[in-house]
Amino acid sequence: MRPKHIHLLILTTLCVSARAEEVVTVWLKTPPDVVAEIQKSAKDQAVWDIAHDSIKVIGFGLPIGDESGSYEKLLRKYHLTDENLGCVVNERDEIKMRAYREVVDAELDRKFGKDFWKRFDAELKSMRSEPNKPLQPIARTDRAPAER
Numbered sequence: 001m002r003p004k005h006i007h008l009l010i011l012t013t014l015c016v017s018a019r020a021e022e023v024v025t026v027w028l029k030t031p032p033d034v035v036a037e038i039q040k041s042a043k044d045q046a047v048w049d050i051a052h053d054s055i056k057v058i059g060f061g062l063p064i065g066d067e068s069g070s071y072e073k074l075l076r077k078y079h080l081t082d083e084n085l086g087c088v089v090n091e092r093d094e095i096k097m098r099a100y101r102e103v104v105d106a107e108l109d110r111k112f113g114k115d116f117w118k119r120f121d122a123e124l125k126s127m128r129s130e131p132n133k134p135l136q137p138i139a140r141t142d143r144a145p146a147e148r
Helices: 003-016 020-027 032-051 070-077 091-112 116-129
Strands: 055-059 080-084
Touching: 032 055, 032 091, 055 091, 070 080, 070 116, 091 116
Parallel strands: 055 080
Antiparallel strands: none
């Protein structure tokens, strides 16, 4: 094995170890000013997405198979779209995702009530156990009194 390939082997070994996240994070630490810039950009994007009713559910990793389409149906019910960053994300992606979710989660709790994601997960579990059950209408708390 050539010496330049040894580094790749070491990094690969670290990435699959239990503490890889900590080790890789130390090696690739993003400077604080860049972190602040990424966070501001992600939060601005979240505000724009909320204003244009195009909120994204940002995640990463290999999606779990959902043959019934329950997850997609539930996303459509709440006017959400899925955005997967891929299987491998770096620290900057994680910073972006956390900052975006911070703003979006607060908005979803405001619109649909506290603990939105717990209820979303429970509804998803229910849909997967009863795939032919019709979706219940959503209760939005941001409607004008005349719409209620």
